Amino acid sequence: MSGESVGRWRATYTPGSWLLLCGPAAAVVLEPADPSWSDLVETLWDEVLAAESIADVAARLAWYRIDSMPSFAAFFWGADGMRSLVRGAVRVVDADSGELVATGEGVQTWVETGLGDLRQVRVELPAERPDGVFPLPLVVGAVGVSAVFLDATDESALSSPQQAAPTVPFVEPTPEPDVTPEPVAAPEPDPAPEPMPLDEPEPTNRVEHELADTRMVSAPELFGDLDDADELDDGRVQAVFCAWGHPNPPGAGRCRVCEGLIAVQPPRSIPVPAVAVLRASSGATVEVVTSVLVGRAPAHDRARVEDPALLTVTSPSHDISRTHLEVFASGWDVGVTDLHSTNGTVLVSPDGSIRTMDPGETVGVELGTSLELADGISVLIDFPQ
Structure with missing residues (x-):
């Protein structure tokens, strides 16, 4: 009995300080994360899970300014096989031959490489392997790594028997007795609907949505009263926050105080901080x-x-x-x-x-x-x- 597909590949990793975000068809390897990433890792992982192509992976990374990191790598399994993005001190090696197939050394942005028929690669990182660790399997998740092996062979594709649809046993129907039905009276016709007032809209899907239960929030509660694009007339500004709670201008990718990454979030109105x-x-x-x-x-x-x-x-x-x-x-x-x-x-x-x-x-x-x-x-x- 075959179950629902869990992943097109399997990752094997040795624990370490680099960050691996792995989904069913996309994987991203990032430089060692500091504590300010604690609230951002899950958000980034959700982005990896949602990516639909290697270009989509790149766009999602750029939104969080990950593309400005000195070193990172991204992989995606699509209709044309595995593709990779690498930058900095990350090396992608053919697991069978040991041949270098992609490197980001000396690259200002990143290098995109189609790996063609290649199905097994090693991702080599400039990271020390901690003592006493051993290789571990991973299909979907986020872990700290010092090296990664990606296996996209047919044998590595995983499915979950727990996700399979249950088999319903066949039960032969019991014949019903031959009973002559009693006559049933014809239903009374529904009364004619009362005409709708002219000032009420027809009940379309859009109107039903507009008339649904909605939490109404006044603009000052969320944004305050804007004096101009950046400053509020009551001494307040719009702000987004890093994982450590430092306020930053809307649209900022890194914190101006601790340089930690800032997740996408709606801005909030706060008193003007020290700029x-x-x-x-x-x-x-x-x-x-x-x-x-x-x-x-x-x-x-x-x-x-x-x-x-x-x-x-x-x-x-x-x-x-x-x-x-x-x-x-x-x-x-x-x-x-x-x-x-x-x-x-x-x-x-x-x-x-x-x-x-x-x-x-x-x-x-x-x-x-x-x-x-x-x-x-x-x-x-x-x-x-």
């Missing part, structure tokens, strides 16, 4: 939540908000103005305004490019930008901690 940390070369630090005034004696009334934070820096020669500049948050973005300082402000971008701001000029800046003031003082606009 940056200012680190003066003199050692002082302050978070950027709304506005920070920087200078040798900054005055509160120069800011765009009522209660700005202040960052006081030393300037023995008084080359730095009392209130030299303002660093402020605009939604998730950071802006800098030179407050008509005496000796100006120089921006040094993360890529090393240099720009001198005009007096009174406001510009948006990247995190990692350094503000060069005077007297050898600089202020780094750093990532929040």
Whole structure:
């Protein structure tokens, strides 16, 4: 009795620190995961199970920024046999001949390789095999690995007898006695339906769906009242969260604080968090939540908000103005305004490019930008901690 198919291939693996996500027709091997992945592994595994082709696997990985990992591999069994995507230090080897069939070394994106009639491959990883481990079988699941063997031969295709439809025994019908049926009165005709009011729609499937029980939620409960695309008029922003609970702008793939991966999720409205940390070369630090005034004696009334934070820096020669500049948050973005300082402000971008701001000029800046003031003082606009 044959049962329902469980998988087209079987994986054999030795335990280790790399991550193997295996489904009936797709498998993905990822670099060692840190604890921030704990809530993301199941989501990624669901994506592997749902993939319909090697291109679909690649698209799903790209959605979670997995394609930016230095090394990974993906495999899919389709109508044209097994196909692979590899990047970085992953090697795919013919299990019979030992011949290298795919490698990602020196590749900026990934290499897609059709393995043709090849049915058994070894996936070699730059991982140490822990002492005392031995090969284990896997069809569908998520495990830590140090090496993987994929067997897609006909003999490896698995079916589950537990999933097979039960056999129903044949029972010969018992003959019924010959009984003359009594006459049955004709049913009364149904009363004519009352006409529907003109302002009510016909009961189509769409209308039935629209009239079904629905939980109505007001927009502010989910999103708040938007002032513009990024900032809320009540000091709130839209945010998504990594596995450690750090808030990030919607659409972010990696956490700006811990760099952990962020699962796809609807954004939530939260109070504006610290979008940056200012680190003066003199050692002082302050978070950027709304506005920070920087200078040798900054005055509160120069800011765009009522209660700005202040960052006081030393300037023995008084080359730095009392209130030299303002660093402020605009939604998730950071802006800098030179407050008509005496000796100006120089921006040094993360890529090393240099720009001198005009007096009174406001510009948006990247995190990692350094503000060069005077007297050898600089202020780094750093990532929040």
